[in-house]
Amino acid sequence: MYLNTLGKEVGSVQRFDAMRIKGPCWETNSYGLYLMIFFPFICYDVRQKKIDLCSQPLLLVLFIVNIFLTGARLAIGQLALSVFLILILSGKKEVKKALLFAGVFMPAVLLFLIIFRDGMAQGIWRTIFSAVDFIFNTDYSVRFGAQADILEDSAYYRELLFNNTILKNWPDPLLGRGGAFNFHLYIEGYDIKSIDNFYVAQYVTYAWPGLIAWIFMSVSYFTDSVKKAVKNINLAKLFAICWICYFIGLWYLDQLQTFPLMMIFFALEDSITAKSKRSTLFEKYDSSLAE
Structure with missing residues (x-):
């Protein structure tokens, strides 16, 4: 349909x-x-x-x-x-x-x-x-x-996926398989051809260097949102909520072509930071003129 x-x-x-x-x-x-x-x-x-x-x-x-x-x-x-x-x-x-x-x-x-x-x-x-x-x-x-068995298999499959990739350092923990690699594992009778966990997918593709780089980049945007939220910038609070829900979602799914949208949101957060800095600069300039 x-x-x-x-x-x-x-x-x-x-x-x-x-x-x-x-x-x-x-x-x-x-x-x-x-x-x-x-x-x-x-x-x-x-x-x-x-x-x-x-x-x-x-x-x-x-x-x-x-x-x-x-x-x-x-x-x-x-x-x-x-x-x-x-x-x-x-x-x-x-x-x-x-x-x-x-x-x-x-x-x-x-x-x-x-x-x-x-x-x-x-x-x-x-x-x-x-x-x-x-x-x-x-x-x-x-x-x-x-159907209970389908739902149970879905949860257990993700557990197997994590335990047999990241925890077993498969593939080489420093050299990933690249974006063109066709993932396929056969574990405990499960024929696994897809990766429903972004962090596992990032590890398989780029190994620990790529996964750690992504985590650091993401955490930097999240902490920046929290810092602005503490200053009572309401839009920054919503960005923080967006990051929290999205990064939790990536534990159960791959990014599914949502990266382009997230890059736009990262850029929007950067624009808020730049605007805030410009406003502070202008305020200092105005105060110096007043003096």
Whole structure:
């Protein structure tokens, strides 16, 4: 199934007989990553220059609907974490506004999910409880059509992947296999051809030098955001949330062509730093003229 608009294919895939949207991306998980990269910034009131979860309520609802329709457990977990962090960093007025919005919106959503739990809402319940099962090691999603063995294999596969690459120093810890290498491992009966862990993928491609370089670069942007956040720059707080959710996501997925977007966001953070420095310089110049 796919929607073809102006020659652009917007595809869909299925899991447990439920459609999972992938938007303009190649994979549903990739679309989930893209949505969660943008999510913190739709909660920024440009005019007031403050964090407000409900600054754009219609866009917020559309984002959440898209995230749930991806059927990605990771995206659901990232969404919950992002909302939690945004509320912590919001003012009291904005938190009350968000709680009021949830008080009006959530009962209607819950009613819909209960009424259609065996129909069109089954996939949403399955996605929600798949995320819950992954975190708390339960099996509630099975009641809504999920297959426990597939979910268990997915988690165990990632464990095998990490243990048999980084922990075993495979390949050579100083010389990676390069970007053109076709990864393939056969471990404990699992035929592994893809790497659903960016850090493992970075290690296989560039070995420890490449992985450490990426970590240092990423940590530098994160710490820079935190420093600005301490100075009460609200946009920097959202950048910090974005980095936290994204880097957690990379533990469970490869970057899935999200690097170009992240490079843009790194550049935007640099522009905030440059603007702040220019403002400080002008303030010092003005004060010297006044003297």
